[in-house]
Amino acid sequence: MKKSIFLIPLLILALIFTGCSDDDTTPEPVNEEELITTMTVTLSPVGGGTDVVLKTVDMDGDGGEDPVVTISGGNLTAGTTYDGTIELLNETETPAEDITEEVEEEADEHQFFYIIGTGLNVTTNYEDEDGDGNPIGVEFTLVANAASSGDLTFTLRHEPNKSAAGVATGDITNAGGETDITETFSITIE
Amino acid sequence: MRNYAFAIMLVCSNLAVSQNCKHTLSGKVLDLHDGSILSGATLVVAETESISQTSIDGDYTILGLCENITYSIRILHSSCETKTFYVKISEDTQRDFKLEHHLEELNEIILEGKAYENNTNTTLENNVSKETLERYSTGALGDALNSLSGVSSLNKGNGIVKPIVNGLHSSRIIMVNNGVRMQDQEWGAEHAPNIDINSVGRLTLVKSASALQYGGDAMGGVIIAEALKVPVKDSLYGKTMASLTSNGRGGVLTSELTKSHSNGWYGTVQGSIKRFGDFEAADYILSNTGLIEQNVSLRLGLNKFNYGIEGYFSFFSSKIGILRASHLHGAADQVRAFESNTPLIINDFTYNIGAPRQNVKHQLARIKGFKTFENFGTLSLQYDYQQNNRLEFDIRRGDDRDKAAMDLELNTHTLLLDYENDFEHKLDLKSGLMARYQNNFANPNTGVRRLIPDYDKYELGIYLLGNYALNDRWLLEAGARFDYTHLDVYKFYRTSFWEDRNYDVLYPNIVVEDLGTQVLANPNLKFHNASATAGLKYTFKDNYKLFLNYALASRTPNPSELFSEGLHHSGARIELGDLSFNSEVGHKVSATIQRDHDTFSFSINPYVNTISDFIIIEPTKILETIRGNFQVWEYRQTNAQLLGVDIDAAYKFTDKLNFTHQLSIVKGYDRSRNLPLISMPPVSTKNEISFEHPKFHNLKLALQSEYVFAQNEYPDNNFKVYVPETETTELLDISSTPSAYHLLNFNSSIDFEITKTSLLTVGLGITNILKTSYRNYLNLQRFYADDLGRNFLLNLKFKY
Numbered sequence: 001m002k003k004s005i006f007l008i009p010l011l012i013l014a015l016i017f018t019g020c021s022d023d024d025t026t027p028e029p030v031n032e033e034e035l036i037t038t039m040t041v042t043l044s045p046v047g048g049g050t051d052v053v054l055k056t057v058d059m060d061g062d063g064g065e066d067p068v069v070t071i072s073g074g075n076l077t078a079g080t081t082y083d084g085t086i087e088l089l090n091e092t093e094t095p096a097e098d099i100t101e102e103v104e105e106e107a108d109e110h111q112f113f114y115i116i117g118t119g120l121n122v123t124t125n126y127e128d129e130d131g132d133g134n135p136i137g138v139e140f141t142l143v144a145n146a147a148s149s150g151d152l153t154f155t156l157r158h159e160p161n162k163s164a165a166g167v168a169t170g171d172i173t174n175a176g177g178e179t180d181i182t183e184t185f186s187i188t189i190e
Numbered sequence: 191m192r193n194y195a196f197a198i199m200l201v202c203s204n205l206a207v208s209q210n211c212k213h214t215l216s217g218k219v220l221d222l223h224d225g226s227i228l229s230g231a232t233l234v235v236a237e238t239e240s241i242s243q244t245s246i247d248g249d250y251t252i253l254g255l256c257e258n259i260t261y262s263i264r265i266l267h268s269s270c271e272t273k274t275f276y277v278k279i280s281e282d283t284q285r286d287f288k289l290e291h292h293l294e295e296l297n298e299i300i301l302e303g304k305a306y307e308n309n310t311n312t313t314l315e316n317n318v319s320k321e322t323l324e325r326y327s328t329g330a331l332g333d334a335l336n337s338l339s340g341v342s343s344l345n346k347g348n349g350i351v352k353p354i355v356n357g358l359h360s361s362r363i364i365m366v367n368n369g370v371r372m373q374d375q376e377w378g379a380e381h382a383p384n385i386d387i388n389s390v391g392r393l394t395l396v397k398s399a400s401a402l403q404y405g406g407d408a409m410g411g412v413i414i415a416e417a418l419k420v421p422v423k424d425s426l427y428g429k430t431m432a433s434l435t436s437n438g439r440g441g442v443l444t445s446e447l448t449k450s451h452s453n454g455w456y457g458t459v460q461g462s463i464k465r466f467g468d469f470e471a472a473d474y475i476l477s478n479t480g481l482i483e484q485n486v487s488l489r490l491g492l493n494k495f496n497y498g499i500e501g502y503f504s505f506f507s508s509k510i511g512i513l514r515a516s517h518l519h520g521a522a523d524q525v526r527a528f529e530s531n532t533p534l535i536i537n538d539f540t541y542n543i544g545a546p547r548q549n550v551k552h553q554l555a556r557i558k559g560f561k562t563f564e565n566f567g568t569l570s571l572q573y574d575y576q577q578n579n580r581l582e583f584d585i586r587r588g589d590d591r592d593k594a595a596m597d598l599e600l601n602t603h604t605l606l607l608d609y610e611n612d613f614e615h616k617l618d619l620k621s622g623l624m625a626r627y628q629n630n631f632a633n634p635n636t637g638v639r640r641l642i643p644d645y646d647k648y649e650l651g652i653y654l655l656g657n658y659a660l661n662d663r664w665l666l667e668a669g670a671r672f673d674y675t676h677l678d679v680y681k682f683y684r685t686s687f688w689e690d691r692n693y694d695v696l697y698p699n700i701v702v703e704d705l706g707t708q709v710l711a712n713p714n715l716k717f718h719n720a721s722a723t724a725g726l727k728y729t730f731k732d733n734y735k736l737f738l739n740y741a742l743a744s745r746t747p748n749p750s751e752l753f754s755e756g757l758h759h760s761g762a763r764i765e766l767g768d769l770s771f772n773s774e775v776g777h778k779v780s781a782t783i784q785r786d787h788d789t790f791s792f793s794i795n796p797y798v799n800t801i802s803d804f805i806i807i808e809p810t811k812i813l814e815t816i817r818g819n820f821q822v823w824e825y826r827q828t829n830a831q832l833l834g835v836d837i838d839a840a841y842k843f844t845d846k847l848n849f850t851h852q853l854s855i856v857k858g859y860d861r862s863r864n865l866p867l868i869s870m871p872p873v874s875t876k877n878e879i880s881f882e883h884p885k886f887h888n889l890k891l892a893l894q895s896e897y898v899f900a901q902n903e904y905p906d907n908n909f910k911v912y913v914p915e916t917e918t919t920e921l922l923d924i925s926s927t928p929s930a931y932h933l934l935n936f937n938s939s940i941d942f943e944i945t946k947t948s949l950l951t952v953g954l955g956i957t958n959i960l961k962t963s964y965r966n967y968l969n970l971q972r973f974y975a976d977d978l979g980r981n982f983l984l985n986l987k988f989k990y
Binding site for chain 2: 026027028029030031032033034036037039056057058059060061062063064065066067092102103105106109113115117118151153155158159172173176178179180181182183184
């Protein structure tokens with residue numbers, strides 16, 4: 001009678017082992033929904049001309065391969081004002097997922113910053129705003145003032161403090177939050 | 191009465207009496223645990239049917255025993271398990287017998303650091319007293335363990351507390367909960383043990399791998415949590431405890447009820463609820479550090495003299511907030527956070543727990559039966575099932591906002607068959623077999639690449655442990671264990687990583703599917719691990735003991751060491767494992783000299799732990815990604831050595847005034863590269879002065895000082911990061927250790943008798959009285975915020 005007690009767990013284990021050992025289904029790959037693989041900054045000269053396109057692509061996300069940075073459409077022209085738009089994509093999905101839409105949906109929690117490196121003579125201006133009247137930065141204007149060259153960094157912050165000093169005018173110093181994307185481009189103005 | 195009947199049955203195997211029958215057997219009957227005398231114990235000699243009793247001093251004398259005959263002597267005591275001893279008589283013999291105490295355990299108070307020989311015999315075991323456990327009712331299990339010398343904790347904030355034993359933690363520590371080895375993704379530095387401190391009746395620590403019955407891979411040690419034993423008598427008792435704290439503005443409510451019968455049936459039900467809001471450092475609120483914990487445990491069993499069965503079930507659920515300001519993307523964000531003296535995000539106090547946070551549920555079910563066979567021993571069989579579900583929530587965007595970033599489910603089934611001999615008092619043998627099946631499922635719906643892959647793990651183990659008492663002074667112990675582990679894993683590797691590691695050349699046959707940017711591989715890994723222990727215990731000058739132990743431990747690399755490949759958000763770093771790792775092998779030699787005395791007691795425990803193929807993680811490079819620069823940390827195997835000493839001392843000035851001292855030193859080195867090991871606990875010392883007045887409502891007052899030195903030996907893992915905002919290259923100092931700190935704590939309690947059978951204990955405690963601002967090297971949150979500020983604690987315990 002008492003010995004039968006010991007058989008119960010043995011039976012349970014036997015069931016488990018047989019139940020699981022035939023399980024040969026392979027796991028499915030994870031859809032990386034939030035991943036940003038591509039940032040394209042398009043600068044269109046006001047009044048017409050060739051677009052200058054700044055692009056960075058990092059297909060393996062946090063993986064070992066460095067992002068590929070390209071600038072097409074030549075150098076910027078001094079004295080020209082450019083309409084700028086930023087597009088974010090997740091190209092691991094087909095068709096590519098437009099992350100810019102997500103950013104705009106949560107406009108109050110996102111802001112782009114344009115960080116102008118030493119030597120580069122440009123000025124930027126936000127051309128869009130969230131529900132609170134604060135900038136988002138997906139759309140902007142860039143004025144190429146005089147012939148010069150230097151770095152231009154585009155940084156997207158998630159959950160920045162938009163009411164902190166200087167943040168609404170594009171100063172990243174007090175913005176806080178986390179960096180969702182950041183890329184530095186070497187720009188030349190002729 | 192049943193036992194007497196049994197004793198009389200034994201008499202049937204009577205022996206012919208001849209030759210010299212004038213020998214006497216005398217000695218004492220003692221409590222196995224603390225050596226206290228047991229008066230009124232009955233000794234029945236089966237062969238002669240003679241019955242004698244121990245005197246008030248625990249002495250007994252049995253006359254008229256014959257030469258060259260082995261007598262079986264059954265000893266019965268009202269509050270002990272009945273036990274039979276076998277004694278061979280060749281002359282007048284002096285022998286002390288030890289019985290396992292039963293009933294008194296209900297009210298027992300074990301002194302801190304006091305030896306309690308149970309799991310091993312040649313390493314000193316440390317116990318956390320029930321009193322200490324109750325005092326830490328609002329904290330984590332790791333906090334209570336921290337009160338022992340040689341133990342520190344690896345924290346993530348104050349909600350996640352992992353014990354570090356002699357410098358080692360996580361997979362190198364075995365946690366045993368009511369006889370079940372916890373399988374709760376213990377490998378992760380931010381995965382706390384899923385045991386409710388309020389469900390633990392006795393907590394024991396073995397600082398070596400010598401408790402082979404639980405596993406052979408306890409490089410650091412074994413932590414054993416058990417419920418108190420239930421007496422075999424008609425009784426109904428329990429307790430309810432409520433604790434409130436000022437820091438975190440929350441508390442704990444816990445209750446326990448036990449019903450027992452003289453026919454051996456018993457049952458216990460226990461539950462607790464813990465709830466805290468944001469905790470506070472000395473100068474600011476630690477936003478998003480609240481926690482909620484809910485636990486229930488049930489126990490039902492039958493305890494008969496020679497057989498028994500017990501079922502145990504526990505459900506543990508916790509929701510722990512992680513400091514909001516510690517969530518960062520990339521190295522440039524880290525630079526910003528490190529430069530600030532205060533956390534970058536400080537919000538108003540709230541009970542809400544947002545992201546980042548962890549939700550963990552752990553269920554454990556166990557059934558165990560034992561049967562004792564006369565002249566053979568006790569066989570026990572145990573089956574346990576555990577399910578651990580871990581959800582980690584990050585700060586996310588869009589539709590994924592409320593979705594877990596990590597969702598792991600770990601299911602484990604274990605079958606244990608153990609045998610313990612009972613026939614020869616000088617040689618105690620224990621042996622057993624273990625079979626385990628484990629499955630990990632990483633839910634792909636998270637939208638984040640799996641940090642830990644899907645796997646099936648099969649384990650088989652066999653062990654034999656024995657100790658032999660040469661005489662009253664010398665005891666020898668030896669044991670061996672063999673474990674076999676088979677891991678069947680399905681993992682998606684990034685093609686870039688797969689090729690970078692040369693896995694495409696080394697393991698071309700394990701690729702199941704090539705998806706372009708990803709490769710699905712099916713590694714099948716097998717590990718054969720041997721472990722062993724040998725030691726001795728020498729008792730001298732009545733109150734001195736010397737323990738000497740060698741333990742060989744072998745540990746299979748954990749899934750995180752083998753398979754990590756990707757961004758670990760909580761560290762803002764990319765972690766890379768290595769598929770080719772083999773088992774770690776550790777050799778630990780430890781010695782303890784202990785003096786157990788009324789006025790002055792001490793123990794000194796030096797040790798050396800030499801580990802080959804020790805797996806460490808260290809930063810190797812900076813990786814550029816579209817999200818900025820990330821530090822890459824890679825696991826690597828090396829030869830390591832840990833040396834240290836733990837010292838405990840207690841001095842009694844008067845009956846009422848006590849002083850206790852604790853000192854723990856550990857040093858760890860990477861011997862291959864001649865560098866210090868990272869995250870080694872700094873030297874620390876605790877000194878306490880306590881006053882007790884048992885006659886005045888059992889009043890207890892204690893003032894404790896805790897001094898933690900700065901860790902002066904650490905590897906330099908700092909690196910430089912380019913910050914575009916400032917166009918500068920900044921040094922990210924992730925290596926420097928925080929300065930030394932001193933904390934002052936106060937604790938008090940007073941008892942009030944409500945009725946004859948119920949007692950109310952009121953406790954008041956203050957931790958960090960001086961409101962010291964400090965950072966703890968072993969708290970992963972130290973980069974971003976100070977540790978806890980002052981806390982007032984009120985504790986009401988009602989025992990009935």
